[in-house]
Structures are given as C-alpha cells and as structure tokens.
Amino acid sequence: xxxxxxxxxxxxxxxxxxxxxxxxxxxxxxxxxxxxxxxxxxxxxxxxxxxxxxxxxxxxxxxxxxxxxxxxxxxxxxxxxxxxxxxxxxxxxxxxxxxxxxxxxxxxxxxxxxxxxxxxxxxxxxxxxxxxxxxxxxxxxxxxxxxxxxxxxxxxxxxxxxxxxxxxxxxxxxxxxxxxxxxxxxxxxxxxxxxxxxxxxxxxxxxxxxxxxxxxxxxxxxxxxxxxxxxxxxxxxxxxxxxxxxxxxxxxxxxxxxxxxxxxxxxxxxxxxxxxxxxxxxxxxxxxxxxxx
Ligand code: FAD
Numbered sequence: 001x002x003x004x005x006x007x008x009x010x011x012x013x014x015x016x017x018x019x020x021x022x023x024x025x026x027x028x029x030x031x032x033x034x035x036x037x038x039x040x041x042x043x044x045x046x047x048x049x050x051x052x053x054x055x056x057x058x059x060x061x062x063x064x065x066x067x068x069x070x071x072x073x074x075x076x077x078x079x080x081x082x083x084x085x086x087x088x089x090x091x092x093x094x095x096x097x098x099x100x101x102x103x104x105x106x107x108x109x110x111x112x113x114x115x116x117x118x119x120x121x122x123x124x125x126x127x128x129x130x131x132x133x134x135x136x137x138x139x140x141x142x143x144x145x146x147x148x149x150x151x152x153x154x155x156x157x158x159x160x161x162x163x164x165x166x167x168x169x170x171x172x173x174x175x176x177x178x179x180x181x182x183x184x185x186x187x188x189x190x191x192x193x194x195x196x197x198x199x200x201x202x203x204x205x206x207x208x209x210x211x212x213x214x215x216x217x218x219x220x221x222x223x224x225x226x227x228x229x230x231x232x233x234x235x236x237x238x239x240x241x242x243x244x245x246x247x248x249x250x251x252x253x254x255x256x257x258x259x260x261x262x263x264x265x266x267x268x269x270x271x272x273x274x275x276x277x278x279x280x281x282x283x284x285x286x287x288x289x290x291x292x293x
Pocket of ligand 1: 047048049050051077078079104105106107108109110124125126127143144145150151152153158159160162163165175176177178204
C-alpha cells in the first residue's frame with residue numbers, strides 16, 4: 001500500500017523506523033527486531049539506508065520482509081551520494097521487483113571517504129533523486145525536512161525554498177528530523193504552509209534511552225534540547241533504566257501534544273529497540289485505537 005493513501009485518510013498514524021545491520025553477522029538479530037516491531041501493527045515501517053549504499057541489500061531484504069512476511073507497509077530509504085544514475089536505477093529495479101511501493105529519497109550525508117568522484121554523482125540533492133524516482137516508476141516518494149533547519153543551510157528561508165524543490169519534484173510527503181520542543185514544529189509547519197509546501201508532514205520523534213548516544217546525535221544534527229529535557233538528561237542520564245523510563249514518558253507526552261494539536265502523523269526513531277516501540281504503542285493504544293497488542 002502507498003503511504004500517501006495511509007496519510008490521506010486523515011486519522012492519527014503511528015509508524016516506526018528500523019535500521020539495517022552492517023554485516024551478515026547481525027542480520028538475524030535485526031530481522032527479529034523488525035518482526036517484534038511489526039507485531040505492534042504500525043501504519044508502516046521505514047528501513048534506513050547506510051551512508052554510501054553500504055547496507056543497500058539489507059535495506060531491500062528487510063523492507064521486503066516487513067511487507068511480504070509481516071504484512072506491514074514498508075518504506076525503503078535510498079540515498080544518492082556517491083552514486084551514478086545506473087547504480088540508482090539498479091536499486092529502483094530491485095525495489096520494484098520486490099514489490100516495494102514507497103521510497104524515502106535522501107541525498108545522504110557527504111561521507112568523509114568518498115567512494116566515487118563527485119563529478120560522477122548523478123544527483124547532488126534529494127530533489128533531483130525524487131524527480132528521477134518519479135520518472136522511473138509508480139513509487140510513492142517521501143523526503144526529509146528539518147524543523148530546526150538543515151545544518152548546511154544558511155537560514156530557514158533558504159532551507160524551506162530548497163524543501164519546496166522536493167515537493168515540486170513530486171515528493172508525496174515529508175518526515176521531520178527529530179525535535180524535542182513541539183513549538184519548533186508548529187512554527188516550522190506554519191512557515192511551510194506559508195511557502196506553499198502543502199504535502200503531509202510526519203513528525204519524527206526519538207524516545208531517548210541513552211544519554212551518550214543522544215549527545216552524539218545532537219552534535220551532528222544541530223537539534224536543540226529544551227531546558228525541561230536537559231534536566232531529565234542531567235538527572236537520569238547516568239542511570240539507564242531511569243533514563244529509558246523518563247525518555248519514553250517524554251516522547252509519549254510530546255506525541256499526545258502533537259495529536260491533540262492536529263499533527264496526525266508520528267514516526268518513531270526506534271533505534272532498533274522493540275521494547276521502546278512497544279511501550280510507546282501501549283501508552284497510545286486508546287488514543288490511536290484499533291491496535292491489537
Ligand atoms: P537535501 O535535500 O539535498 O538537502 C541537503 C542540504 O542542501 C540542505 O541544506 C538543503 O537546504 C540544501 N539543498 C537541498 N536541495 C538543494 C538544491 N536543489 N540546491 C541547493 N541546495 C539544496 N541518511 C542516510 O544516510 N540514510 C538514511 O536512511 C537517512 N534517513 C533519514 C530520514 C530522515 C527523516 C531524515 C530527516 C534524515 C535522514 N538521513 C539519512 C540523513 C540525511 O541524509 C542528511 O540529513 C543529509 O545531510 C541531507 O539529506 P537530504 O535528503 O535532506 O538532502
């Protein structure tokens with residue numbers, strides 16, 4: 001099923017992201033994780049794509065399994081850094097052959113070690129990849145957006161102007177980078193609509209269970225922490241069980257506030273932790289309704 005159809009029903013949705021393994025050694029463990037997350041009956045599940053295509057085969061296999069074995073619509077990520085048009089087309093052909101209907105089209109972070117000289121890259125930005133995917137076949141295509149502005153952009157106006165190029169290229173929906181202050185998202189949505197970006201926006205939420213990990217992610221993404229969350233990290237960051245409980249409670253609170261204020265679509269960055277995905281689902285079961293846990 002196409003994700004655009006799910007989003008257009010205009011009822012609250014909950015979806016989960018998983019990431020593929022780096023090697024065969026951990027493939028079975030990740031498959032088990034995806035099975036456990038799929039058992040929560042999310043509206044869809046996304047599978048990330050390792051920088052530079054290193055995990056491309058796993059992204060395909062896991063996405064195919066989620067859809068064809070567990071019966072949950074899947075969203076396969078695809079990046080275009082270090083790729084020729086032939087390489088991208090080969091990926092699209094394998095997605096199509098596997099029955100994958102939804103692709104999250106990303107540029108990807110520029111890797112420190114470039115595996116293909118830049119002049120050979122077919123696409124410099126996600127909008128070019130989105131256009132190419134739409135021309136290739138009947139895929140529903142998502143793009144990334146950044147409520148706190150992409151770190152490479154000079155300012156929000158420039159970032160939103162670039163974002164508009166994604167929707168003009170045919171992007172069907174957007175998923176946000178994580179954020180910890182809902183007012184930042186509400187403000188961002190206002191500016192998107194003002195700029196004429198009208199596709200559905202899925203709010204990306206990260207339940208924080210590991211203080212060291214989140215400090216590293218924040219450094220890369222430029223995401224800000226509100227004082228209320230900083231206090232939680234300071235107080236519970238050194239005690240994993242307490243941090244997990246507080247992180248899930250904070251994320252739940254954020255999600256309820258989003259649904260209550262008309263943001264219908266929420267995507268959870270699970271960090272491959274099915275227990276966290278389950279807790280969040282349980283916390284929202286009567287709010288989302290219709291789920292069999
Ligand atoms: P772009 O849209 O190309 O934007 C990158 C920068 O270029 C921005 O500053 C933008 O304003 C600017 N820009 C955009 N278009 C143009 C243009 N036409 N001309 C000039 N400037 C332009 N990374 C992975 O490696 N694998 C994943 O699976 C993955 N999944 C992600 C999922 C989500 C929801 C998000 C938010 C991010 C994800 N990322 C993933 C990270 C992402 O690859 C990085 O944030 C990357 O730096 C930017 O990707 P993009 O698709 O947003 O790039």
